[in-house]
Amino acid sequence: MEFRTLIIIMMSAALVNNFVLIQFLGICPFLGVSKQLKSATGMSIAVIFVMLLATAVTWPITIFLLQPNGIGFLQTIVFVLTIAALVQLVEITLKRFMPALYSVLGVYLPLMATNCAILAVVLLNINNEHSFVESLVNSLGAGLGFLLAMVIFSGIQEHLENADPPACMRGLPIALFSVAILSLAFFGFTGVVENLFG
Amino acid sequence: MTRMIVSFAPHIRERVTTSRIMLDVIIALCPAFIAAVLIFGPRAALVTGVCVASCVFFEWAYQKLLKKTITVGDFSAVITGMLLAFNLPVGIPLWQAIFGSGVAIILVKQLFGGIGKNFANPAITARIVMFISFPAAMATWAPIPVDAISSATPLELIQRGDLAALPGMWDMFIGTRMGSLGETSALALLIGGIYLLARRVITWHIPVAFIGTVFVLTALLGIQPTFQLFAGGLLLGAIFMATDYPTSPQTRTGRIIFGIGCGVLTVIIRAWGAYPEGVSFAILFMNVLVPFINKLTMTKPLGGIKKKP
Amino acid sequence: MAPHRKHTAGCTPLAIPVPAEVHIPMSMHSGAPANLIVGVGDSVTVGQLIGEAATRVCSPVHASVSGQIKRIDTYDPLTGAPAVSVRIASDGEQTLWEGLTPSPVTNLAEFLAAVQASGVVGLGGAGYPTAPKLTLKEGTKLDYILINGAECEPYITSDTRTMVDHTADVWAGALLLKEYLGPKNVVICIENNKPEAIQKLEALCAGVQGMRVHVLPSLYPQGERKVLVYNVTGRIVPEGARLTDVGCIVINCTTVAVIAQYIRTGLPLVSRCVTVDGSAVKHPQNVIAPIGTPIRNLFEFCGGLKDDVKKIILGGPMMGAAVPSLDVPVVKVTSAILALSGRDAEAPTPSACIKCGRCVAQCPMNLMPSFIEDAFERKKVELLRTHKVNLCVECGCCAYLCPSKRPLAQVMTLSKKLLWGE
């Protein structure tokens, strides 16, 4: 598969059907952790890191282990367990070998276990029958989309601190309305990726 | 002995007030309004009137309901109404215009705390909401649907590729072409823009950066640069929408970056996007980036030493 | 930017009749207050020392009228804060103190002693004692002495009158500064809306090496120290540093004139030229008043106040302080007293900030007042520090320009206090 389709997959996962803003995946951490730019970027890098790793591990398992011997329905359990184990493994190795990186990502790694976005990416890769490289690129695109949405939303969250919505709208509701406006902005990219690279 | 007022310095203030500025913007919008009525007939005035009335009503009702100080007097709701109307085709059903005004005033502006507190431009966001919610109504440009060819905007014609049916440059400049109410007459918009610049309500940075980038990029891509300037909502967006105070950066360099960003996104969407018109999406996306632009282009205080954080 | 309204530029200052009583506070300068050395009942004469300098950064206080000490008050008449102030009932003769002798000056030490003895402080409004300001640390390379004749505040013309009427004193003072402090060049900075002063001083400067007049566009706040240094010499005073660290000294032209007068006649700073103006004053003009005279006398001398007077200001309209009553005395730094009536006295009701960016574009110190206001409302000290609100010189431009009439200057001052409080 040449370079062009890879770019299309990645850009469409990042912009056109952005995981958080269009497909509603990973909203809990998105709303919770994006109060400051530092924690937002830390979280997003952790998400990209674990997404790539999870895809790299789960794709071979399904293709070579599950599907040949017809136990594809075990997919869900296997994926969830591998992600949880992976997160634990990564946390230990990072703490041991790369303390600097750990100080940035370490706090968010346990959150990955219950993060819908990561499981979703992995499941989508299998459902859309992507090849190994395509699914890697797809999760990279999804991660970048998550990073883009998180970083922009952390800017808005800081702006929201100066806004004074009505009493019952403070906190989550006003954040949700801001995300609604943000996802409106992402609608503009429909069609751009296909024509630009297609 | 009369009681003296003891208040903090400075004790003299410039005469300009917020409502004075907003009045200037309304005056600047009048030429475009007159052009719209001349080109599209009396229904243009009806649509604008309905939009302005509903915007003012929604703002008044919201503030009354929540017992806030009524700020309808600063004409900002009137401007949002006019700008929203200028972004709509003349044949738009009135209930959709009222819904758009509701979204613009309540969802985008008042919920965040009224004037100055919103991060997205109310008129632009409402236009996009309507553009996505009522695709059919937002795409019929002539009041009575004349044959399909002539009732398409220049940008749609370019996208379809039949360049023969494009109106001449003079029509584009005067505005006798298909398009939303306020965006067609380039002449009227330029008059308004010059008035705003003369009254120092807006600075040249955003419009010039925006239009300049679009001109340069379309020239590079070779899709009729001069034509693109007058087509679509570029002039209306660059002069009136992108320069909206709370949703654009406050520093000079910030405004230039904002303008260039809007220009780049507009050309990307116009050249390759699914929608023919990219100005509104470009402005909304750049509005969302304004907190970062403000942070990046913080002015360097005279003598301020950059301490390592 | 701010209108100039220099109505009283043309009229030469007239001395007001000697007031019945003067009220002289011991602290008319920034720094420690002076120690009172006279008691109730002592009779004093004009120019007699009544308060000696307590610390290095302090300035002596002299009696401005001859008469008897009536009472020692324990409050500062301007601010009402606890401080020592003296009330002297004048006998009307204005007999000079017999000890007044011109003190010839031969070297730097004698010059600085004379400056300290004259009781002169920064008369531009800062009120920093001039002697400690001129005593430089060892090895400070002094390139410029800028004699500040900018006087950019609207209404005020007392400096202009000093430069026009006492040009010789200003010139003599400048020569003294050049001789004893040895700067590379002395620059007299005047705004271009004072042609008479420029023409007179340029005539004197002609041909003298190292002395020149620098004409500046008349823009508020041209006279602000750091702005003046930047506009004339192009040097930027870094945060936390003093002007001498960039080899400059800014000194007000009236201060220079008073130094020269003291050295010539021996009379310390006992009276000063005050502009009386404003929309509620019948005949605005410049007057010469002994220090400590209640401003009531000055207003009466200028034909009294119109009945719709609403606000009395000590100093200029941009940085001056509004005072509640007419009994407040003239002090060393009072360059003007204004009486505003009706509409322009009312404090306008602020509306929501529309983020128009006018204050950001106008701030002379390149700060961002609208962001600082947002940070102050949320009490975010870290953000205030990054916005460097400590560099704000409180010139009032941001509040002047704000279309929503928000009290930005006040917010900047409160933010600075919040930052220092940390």
Add this chain to the structure above:
Amino acid sequence: MSKLSIFMKGIIKENPVLVFALGICPALAVSSQAVNAVGMGLATTFVLLCTNTVISLLRKVIPDKVRIPCYIVLTAAFVTITQLIVKAYVHPLYLALGIFLPLITVNCIIMARAEIFAKKNRLFDSVIDALGMGLGFTLALLAIASIREIFGNGTWFGIELPVLAEHNISIFMLAPGGFIAFGILVAIANKVSNGRAAKLKESGCARCPAATACGKGGAA
């Protein structure tokens, strides 16, 4: 606590979606059609019911150190079972839910209820709690879905509504509409419980299973 109060708690006072903002992903994603929303709600309730029963039965058996992985395995197992049942009997729902059916395993509500309630209480209470929470979740989803479908499509459960059918605002069917509808409902929940919900949300962080590991505030 009386049995009824456990049940009612889940629906109004401590509604998982509107008060604790748990399980927002499925709540927004699947709520464009009322039918799918109810389907999703019932599927989640079924899974919650099973996990709660099993966990409360085994609460003395599962060692505390390893409880989180056990819960994950249990939930994943029951989700797979529901997935197969739905695929077999209600195929259109299976197609509509798409990847959100397997995503129930990562749904915070199940982990939260297991962590807070099931592992401490007897079987009967856990079952009632599961039903209450499940119903609360379904009702919340239904509320969001009806707002979105009525305004967006002019229909409700597929039935054409008289006036609204011609005047539908199709943005409610899309992503921004989802956020707005959910925002409105959370605002109403805050208004009704006048502020108590907001306070609970702050403490909601303690209920989220990752809170112990995450240690950083604001993860709810």
